Amino acid sequence: MSRGRFGVHGGQYMSETLMNELLNLEEQYNHFKEDPEFVEELNTLLKEYAGRPSLLYYAKRMTEDLGGAKIYLKREDLNHTGAHKINNVLGQCLLAKKMGKTRVIAETGAGQHGVATATAAALLGMECEVFMGEEDTKRQALNVFRMELLGAKVHTVTTGSKVLKDAVNDAFREWISRVDDTHYVIGSTMGPHPFPTIVRDFQAVISEEIKEQIMELEGKLPDMVIACVGGGSNAMGAFYNFLEDEEVKLVGVEAAGKGIDTEFHAATIAKGELGIFHGMKSYFCQGNYGQISPVYSISAGLDYPGIGPEHAYLHDIGRAEYVSATDDEAVEAFEYLSRMEGIIPAIESSHAIAHAMRIAGDMDKDDIVVINVSGRGDKDVAAIARYKGVELYE
Amino acid sequence: MSDKKDIKIADAFKDGKAFIGFLTAGDPTIEKTVEYVLAMEEAGCDLVEIGIPFSDPVAEGPVIQEANIRALSNNTNTDDVFEAIRQIREKSDVPLVFLTYINPVFYYGYDKFFKRCQELNVCGIISPDLPYDEKDEILEVTQKYGIDIISLIAPTSKERIQMIAREASGFIYVVSSLGVTGMRSEIRTDLESILKDIKEVTDVPAAVGFGINTPEQAENIAKVADGVIVGSAIVNIIAEHGENAKEPLVNYVKSMKDAIS
Ligand SMILES: Cc1ncc(COP(=O)(O)O)c(C=O)c1O
Numbered sequence: 001m002s003r004g005r006f007g008v009h010g011g012q013y014m015s016e017t018l019m020n021e022l023l024n025l026e027e028q029y030n031h032f033k034e035d036p037e038f039v040e041e042l043n044t045l046l047k048e049y050a051g052r053p054s055l056l057y058y059a060k061r062m063t064e065d066l067g068g069a070k071i072y073l074k075r076e077d078l079n080h081t082g083a084h085k086i087n088n089v090l091g092q093c094l095l096a097k098k099m100g101k102t103r104v105i106a107e108t109g110a111g112q113h114g115v116a117t118a119t120a121a122a123l124l125g126m127e128c129e130v131f132m133g134e135e136d137t138k139r140q141a142l143n144v145f146r147m148e149l150l151g152a153k154v155h156t157v158t159t160g161s162k163v164l165k166d167a168v169n170d171a172f173r174e175w176i177s178r179v180d181d182t183h184y185v186i187g188s189t190m191g192p193h194p195f196p197t198i199v200r201d202f203q204a205v206i207s208e209e210i211k212e213q214i215m216e217l218e219g220k221l222p223d224m225v226i227a228c229v230g231g232g233s234n235a236m237g238a239f240y241n242f243l244e245d246e247e248v249k250l251v252g253v254e255a256a257g258k259g260i261d262t263e264f265h266a267a268t269i270a271k272g273e274l275g276i277f278h279g280m281k282s283y284f285c286q287g288n289y290g291q292i293s294p295v296y297s298i299s300a301g302l303d304y305p306g307i308g309p310e311h312a313y314l315h316d317i318g319r320a321e322y323v324s325a326t327d328d329e330a331v332e333a334f335e336y337l338s339r340m341e342g343i344i345p346a347i348e349s350s351h352a353i354a355h356a357m358r359i360a361g362d363m364d365k366d367d368i369v370v371i372n373v374s375g376r377g378d379k380d381v382a383a384i385a386r387y388k389g390v391e392l393y394e
Numbered sequence: 395m396s397d398k399k400d401i402k403i404a405d406a407f408k409d410g411k412a413f414i415g416f417l418t419a420g421d422p423t424i425e426k427t428v429e430y431v432l433a434m435e436e437a438g439c440d441l442v443e444i445g446i447p448f449s450d451p452v453a454e455g456p457v458i459q460e461a462n463i464r465a466l467s468n469n470t471n472t473d474d475v476f477e478a479i480r481q482i483r484e485k486s487d488v489p490l491v492f493l494t495y496i497n498p499v500f501y502y503g504y505d506k507f508f509k510r511c512q513e514l515n516v517c518g519i520i521s522p523d524l525p526y527d528e529k530d531e532i533l534e535v536t537q538k539y540g541i542d543i544i545s546l547i548a549p550t551s552k553e554r555i556q557m558i559a560r561e562a563s564g565f566i567y568v569v570s571s572l573g574v575t576g577m578r579s580e581i582r583t584d585l586e587s588i589l590k591d592i593k594e595v596t597d598v599p600a601a602v603g604f605g606i607n608t609p610e611q612a613e614n615i616a617k618v619a620d621g622v623i624v625g626s627a628i629v630n631i632i633a634e635h636g637e638n639a640k641e642p643l644v645n646y647v648k649s650m651k652d653a654i655s
Contacts, residue, residue, distance in 0.1 A: 002527050013496060013523045015453050016558075017548035017572060159459060160450065172452050177573035179550065276496045276523070276531075277450065289471040290501025291449040 004193020007316055009309035012192040014279045018172075021179050026194040028099050033201065038098060045090045049123065050080045052087075052205065056213035056370070062340050069223070069363035071356060072370045074210055076234065077345060083375030084203060084234040085116035089185060091202035093120040096183035103127040103178075106185045107171040109136055109164035109230070110300035110348075111143025112375060113187030118152035120185075128152040131171045133163040136300050143379065161294045164304050168278055188231025189308035192279030196308050203237025210370055211241050218368060224249040227372040228351040229322065230266075230301050232308035234374035239320060249321065252311060253351045255297035256324035266295035268307040269315050269322035277305075282312040298327040298387065301348040301375075325354040331387055333357055334377060346375030347384070401515045403542060403564040406441035406489045407599040411654040412565075412621030413438060413612075414601055415628050415647060416493060418445040418461035419478055420470025422636050428481045430632065430643055435488040437644040438651030441565075443520060443623070446475050446494035453522035455576030457626040460633065472502050479514045491518035491544060491564070496531065504532055508539040518542035518564040526558045547592065547600075548572075549583040555591045559598070566592060566600040568619065577626050578605030586618050609653035616654035624650060 003026070004010045012022055032038040046052040055075040063071045076084040089106075096104055104121050106128070108114030114130040121128035130147055134156050137144050144154050155174075160166035168191075175184040189196045189203070207225070214222055225242060227235035229252040242248040257265035265271065272283035277292055285293040285305040297303045314320035325333070330347055333354035338344045345353060349372070356371050363369070377384075385392050406412045415434050419427045431442050447465035451458060479490065492511070499507050499521070511519070518541055524531060529543055536543055542564025547555055549572055559566060568588055570581045585602060592600050602615045603623025612622045631646055632639045 002530070011528055012525065013528055014525060015522055015548070016525050016546040016554075017550050017569060019525050019527065019548075020550050020552060020554060159456075165450065169450055169452050173455075173574050176453065179572065273501075276500050278452075279523070284497075286497070286501065289473075290498035291466065292497070 004197060006310045006313035009280065009282045009312040010193055010196060011281050012279060013276050013281065014192045015176055017176050018179065022192055022194065029095060029194055029198055032095055032098055038094070042091055042094055045094065046087065046205065050086045050090060051078060053209045054078050056210060056217065058217070059341050062337070065340060066357065066360040068361040068365065069367035069369045070365070071360060072214065072222070072368065073343065074206060074238065074370055074372045076206065077343070077349070077373045077376035081116045081119050082378065083112045083116065083346065084206060084237060085113045085187065086119070087205055087237065088187070088199050088202040088233060089113070089116040089120045092183065092185045092198065093117070093124050093126060096185070097124050097126060099183065101126070101181055101183040103182045104185050105129045105131065105171055105174050105182055106187060107131045107164065107167035108187065109167070109303055110379060111136065111140040111147065112301060112379070114147050114152070114154070115143055115150070117185050118147040118150035121152065122150045129155060129174070131155045131157050131167040131174065133157045133167045135162045136164065139300060139383065140379065164300065165292065188233040189236045189310060190231040190278060190280060190306060196280065196310055199233050200236040200240060200310060203233050204240040206234065206237035206372065207239060207241035210238065214368065214370065221245055221248050222368040222370045224251060224367070224369045225372065226251045226253060226352045226356050226369060228253045228302060228348050228374060229307060229311060230304050230348065231306070232311045234372055236308060236310055238372040243319065250314070250319065251355065252320055252322045253355045254322060254324040255299055255302035255351060256326040257296045257298070259326055260324055264296035265324070266297045266303050266305065267324040268305065270324050272307070280309045282309045283307055298330060298383070299347040299351065301346070302351065323355055325351040329354040331384060334380070334384060343373065344377035344381070345373050346377050347380040349374045401487050401489055401517060403441065403489050403491070403517045407565065407620055411616040412440040412599070412601060413647065413651045413654060414441045414443060414603070414621050414623040415439045416443040416445060416623065416625035417628055417632060418447055418458065418465050419475040420447055420465030420468060421461040421629070421632055422464060423468060424470060424474050424478045426637055427478045429640060431482050431488070432486055433640045433644050434647050435486055437647035439488065439647050440621070441489045441491065443491050443493045443625070444475065444479070446472060446492055446498055448495040448498055451495065453574055455574040455626065457577070457629050457633065458575050461629045472498055476510050476514060479516060483514055490516050491520055492516060493520045496521045496524045504535040508535050508541050511541050512539040516541070518544045520544040520546070520567060522546070526554065547588065555588060556595045559592045559596045562596055562598045564598070565621065566598055567623065568600050568602045570602050570604040570606065575604055575626050577607040577630070581605055581611065585615070589618050609649050612650050613653040622650070622654055
């Protein structure tokens with residue numbers, strides 16, 4: 001079997017043109033992750049620039065309102081640029097710089113990963129170009145301007161369905177065309193090996209901190225960790241250091257859009273089938289002789305037809321459970337957390353919160369649930385207003 | 395016409411330099427695919443690569459991306475493509491290979507897919523997202539049915555060239571340039587040294603593709619390679635002329651074949 005497998009999933013299904021670069025990336029990553037200087041530099045950036053460690057906050061009012069398990073929120077929304085994305089991006093951009101790259105490219109859906117990449121590129125003095133589907137540039141026009149403000153060039157992707165999957169396609173096309181001085185900063189635990197591993201490692205700081213913080217606060221491990229799943233990076237980060245602690249239940253929440261029995265969802269584990277796409281074997285929403293299906297979610301960050309290979313494996317072996325939440329449930333959770341705790345969560349993270357709202361009430365008062373609040377919701381306020389039919393004048 | 399059952403890729407290379415043409419099946423229709431493949435063979439095409447349309451052709455530039463969209467928008471599926479091959483085989487023994495992303499093949503089922511290839515005398519498969527390192531994915535099944543996996547070698551392959559070439563079968567597809575498919579005015583890769591590396595370790599013929607467009611380019615490539623592969627330029631003719639592309643295709647293929655003969 002080839003490199004980078006999680007059970008049958010993963011692998012390196014990529015153009016020959018990129019194979020040497022992927023091998024080089026793996027070698028360099030394996031070198032630098034053991035290099036004390038690199039580790040120190042990255043930790044300093046995480047601490048002094050991104051604002052880590054992020055808080056683990058006891059959501060008292062939510063706990064009391066739901067009347068069951070004790071709920072903690074892992075506040076990735078408090079990171080610089082407002083989401084977990086910065087953890088991965090600082091790691092990859094620093095690595096790219098050490099590798100001698102002068103230019104980074106990235107795909108983005110909602111714009112969070114694009115903004116984070118543009119931020120890290122500005123900080124490290126690298127050139128940055130971001131690929132974003134035309135539909136998303138309209139839905140998230142402010143983020144386009146934000147990236148440009150940070151010095152990045154934004155390419156509007158007009159191929160295919162003009163959303164995240166198509167942005168990934170065009171980012172790969174760009175990388176195939178110019179690989180010498182360029183690193184492709186993939187935004188989630190997906191793509192060909194070594195990306196799913198690299199991204200997971202850079203996000204694993206989330207569960208490392210949760211573990212320390214909860215031991216300090218409660219003297220025991222949580223009973224459950226819940227995170228939303230697009231490609232799977234914030235969830236892998238929140239799960240990783242608990243994988244061996246079998247008593248900790250790990251729950252990933254996918255986007256059910258208008259419902260998993262409609263055509264309009266992005267629930268890969270619920271509805272997808274095994275396939276090979278974007279460099280990896282995993283589950284994908286597909287049909288019609290293996291064509292990749294268009295997917296839908298109110299949340300641009302979860303609007304992806306696949307799932308990272310390690311999640312596919314955790315699903316296969318039953319170590320993690322995957323459920324889904326609809327647009328309606330996510331919007332309700334978005335408003336709920338805002339009112340209940342004064343925290344406006346990203347619409348992506350709201351999917352995780354929605355699931356906690358479904359189950360926490362039936363759990364024991366001694367049980368501890370940690371929800372990974374992967375990002376803040378400022379970027380979503382206008383979209384939620386539109387969803388509710390409220391007219392805004394900016 | 396085809397009672398000669400065993401069509402081989404080697405047939406394409408036995409009389410001098412090979413001209414290899416590519417088109418996307420179902421663009422503009424399956425009927426036209428049959429007609430165009432037969433016409434290209436008549437005009438001197440030694441081997442035809444038939445693209446199975448895919449929703450996300452990541453290695454393709456705009457010209458072939460759009461051909462995929464046209465083919466999918468009239469609902470071309472893998473069984474339709476096999477039907478086109480069946481009709482071609484009623485009239486022609488031209489060596490054929492599939493160019494396909496691996497997911498449609500995986501979805502169809504490897505055994506079922508390559509069995510059908512054997513039945514219809516499709517000699518090989520080129521898969522842009524199945525590099526050397528992942529070929530175990532299908533190797534057992536392709537060997538069972540006698541289908542060649544066409545290896546790709548890129549300008550960035552360097553020390554991988556000989557590793558790949560040593561295990562190659564059918565022919566070797568040398569990618570002329572970095573980037574996706576599409577017509578290029580200039581090819582700057584040091585093809586000579588890549589081909590020299592290949593020839594040191596194998597007798598399997600090596601053809602060069604990506605970006606080749608004009609007879610002059612083809613002539614130059616043919617000086618160092620065993621064959622010339624043209625995709626986007628052919629697809630572009632089909633895009634321009636739609637259902638009436640037969641004559642311009644014949645003229646184009648003739649001019650290219652003449653240039654390398
Ligand atoms: C706040 C937030 N959460 C979650 C995601 C989904 O990505 P992943 O599954 O990789 O965490 C995104 C993606 O854009 C995001 O912006």
